[in-house]
Amino acid sequence: MGKVAVLGIFVADAAFRADRMPVMGETILGNSFALGPGGKGSNQAVAAAKMGAEVAFISALGADAFAQMARDMWTKAGVTPVIREIADSYTGAAFIYVDEASGDNAIIVSPGAAGLVGPQDIERARADIESAAVFMTQLEQPMDAAMEGLRVARAAGVTTLLNPAPAAELSREMLALCDYITPNETETEAIAGVAVTDAESAKTACAALKDMGVGVPIITMGAQGVYLDGHGMIPAINAGKVVETTGAGDAFNGGFAAALAEGKSAREAAQFGCVVAGISVTRPGAASSMPTRAEVGALL
Numbered sequence: 001m002g003k004v005a006v007l008g009i010f011v012a013d014a015a016f017r018a019d020r021m022p023v024m025g026e027t028i029l030g031n032s033f034a035l036g037p038g039g040k041g042s043n044q045a046v047a048a049a050k051m052g053a054e055v056a057f058i059s060a061l062g063a064d065a066f067a068q069m070a071r072d073m074w075t076k077a078g079v080t081p082v083i084r085e086i087a088d089s090y091t092g093a094a095f096i097y098v099d100e101a102s103g104d105n106a107i108i109v110s111p112g113a114a115g116l117v118g119p120q121d122i123e124r125a126r127a128d129i130e131s132a133a134v135f136m137t138q139l140e141q142p143m144d145a146a147m148e149g150l151r152v153a154r155a156a157g158v159t160t161l162l163n164p165a166p167a168a169e170l171s172r173e174m175l176a177l178c179d180y181i182t183p184n185e186t187e188t189e190a191i192a193g194v195a196v197t198d199a200e201s202a203k204t205a206c207a208a209l210k211d212m213g214v215g216v217p218i219i220t221m222g223a224q225g226v227y228l229d230g231h232g233m234i235p236a237i238n239a240g241k242v243v244e245t246t247g248a249g250d251a252f253n254g255g256f257a258a259a260l261a262e263g264k265s266a267r268e269a270a271q272f273g274c275v276v277a278g279i280s281v282t283r284p285g286a287a288s289s290m291p292t293r294a295e296v297g298a299l300l
Contacts, residue, residue, distance in 0.1 A: 002261025003054040005125070005132035005158075007149045008041010009114035009140045010059055011092035012066040013286055015246065019100050031100050037073045038094055038286040039114070040138045040165060043247050047254025047276060047290045048136075049078040053261050056128040058121060058149070059141070060084040060113040066091035073287060082125045089113040096246055103244045103281070109140060109166075117141040119148040130156040133261040136253065138163045143174075150177035159260060163253045164191060176213030180266070182253055184220045202227035216266055218256075220249055228270045237278030239299060247286035252277040254290070275299045 018030040037046075045057040057079050061067040063086075070091065074081050092112040098105050122129070122145060129135050135153035137146045146162070153160050154177050162178045164170060167190035175181070175191075185196040192212070194205035202219045206229040209217040219227040222245070225236040255276030259269035275296050283289035 002133040004048045004134045004257045004261050005056045005129045006045040007058045007137040009039040009111050010042035010070045011039040011094040013038030013094050015096040017098045036285050043250035043286045044254040045079045046077040046287045048258040051258035053258035055079045058082045058125040062090040062113045063087040086113040103242045105246045117145045122148040134159045134257045136161040136257045179215040181214045182218045199233045234270050237275050239278040240282040242281045244284045248277045248281050251280035
């Protein structure tokens with residue numbers, strides 16, 4: 001069992017399913033509502049833990065009911081929280097619109113206390129990062145925290161993985177600290193300036209990302225699968241009817257990190273992550289949709 005240290009945020013996901021989005025000033029009736037745990041970093045930590053990795057999750061929470069939701073969920077999933085509680089802030093929350101017909105989503109995130117995470121939190125979690133096989137982060141918490149986490153991990157010889165979501169411009173200094181980077185098509189275009197639609201354009205984008213200092217780019221491409229630099233397309237896994245795509249990217253990243261941490265090759269880890277993601281989209285929710293290791297093993 002390998003260890004994965006994850007820097008990120010937890011938010012309470014408020015998911016509304018409807019036939020369409022309302023326009024400004026309009027009220028429409030939805031089809032269903034669910035409140036559950038989310039946040040990219042937390043989702044990825046849960047996915048990795050359910051794949052058998054030892055996981056430390058670095059973040060901040062408020063002192064409220066949503067914080068207790070987070071702690072209860074991490075306990076159940078086997079995630080070790082490395083958390084700063086900020087009483088005068090609030091635990092993050094997200095509004096998620098889910099299209100009833102396609103399962104596609106649109107999201108607004110308010111990080112709350114996790115938006116105050118900084119380099120001091122990385123220093124507090126230094127031992128957890130330095131003892132990990134893989135350090136993984138995203139861009140929902142402040143950029144300086146992600147940068148410091150990557151620096152600490154790189155200096156300790158820990159494999160570094162950046163999921164650059166939400167899309168943002170990234171410095172070459174940050175990209176050079178990334179052994180792996182896992183943008184989707186939109187994020188790839190924002191970073192590398194290459195529109196990705198197929199394997200050929202993904203190959204071009206990967207070359208641009210490597211020129212910017214990235215070790216191994218992996219472009220996640222939804223239903224097509226993922227493009228792994230140096231290998232090519234690894235197809236998505238059809239595990240059943242798509243119910244909701246919320247959390248699919250987090251499922252891939254968590255599965256990929258867990259597989260790397262236990263010594264699998266990048267190709268094996270990417271295939272593993274595709275199976276985790278393929279199962280997750282057949283279920284509603286984000287963290288709640290993450291499969292077990294036994295379910296992934298059965299599909300593999």
